[in-house]
Amino acid sequence: MATTARIYKPARGATSSGQARTKRWVLEFEPASPRQIEPLMGWTTSTDTRAQVRLTFETKEEAIAYAEREGLAYRVQEPMEPKRRIVSYSDNFKHNRAQPWTH
Template sequence: MVARIFKPARTAMQSGTARTKEWMLEFAPASAQELDPLMGWTGSRDMRQQVQLSFDTKEEAIAYAEREGIAYRVFEPEPHKPIYRSYADNFKYGRIGRWTH
């Protein structure tokens, strides 16, 4: 079973960077999910699938995985360039594009 170490991305409803600075270690599912015949719920016998561990740094997550003998893959986050715009940019002289109301 391989664990993945990654930095979580922001959700669509999130404008800030809360809970995106830490590194997560989560396990890949070892078995397929089963369908309960009575209720129709999906479930699994794999308890590791529910575990998510958070670490302050990538090195801490890797050290934990190596210490516990867990096979892992590291997924590096894509660099993200913040877009800084101000309200005054809508009215500046060299603005690209037409002004529409």
């Protein structure tokens, strides 16, 4: 059974303003078997050991080359760009604002 690998660039955490851990590309394997609940302790378990593997690469091309060299089926998920405009706090007090600043 061929396992598919997913190559993607992780997004930053919702509570983080930094860009750490978002510059590298990640190769992760998609689950080959469903998770099950272990009856004694109630923990989630899986027989798929590849789910624990997470490889990082500097570029998308390196990750693709690795997957092709190892004969892995893969899919690339392109990163989504943020849809917001980054402005600084000092922009609120510019003298040439489009709308006057009021309290």
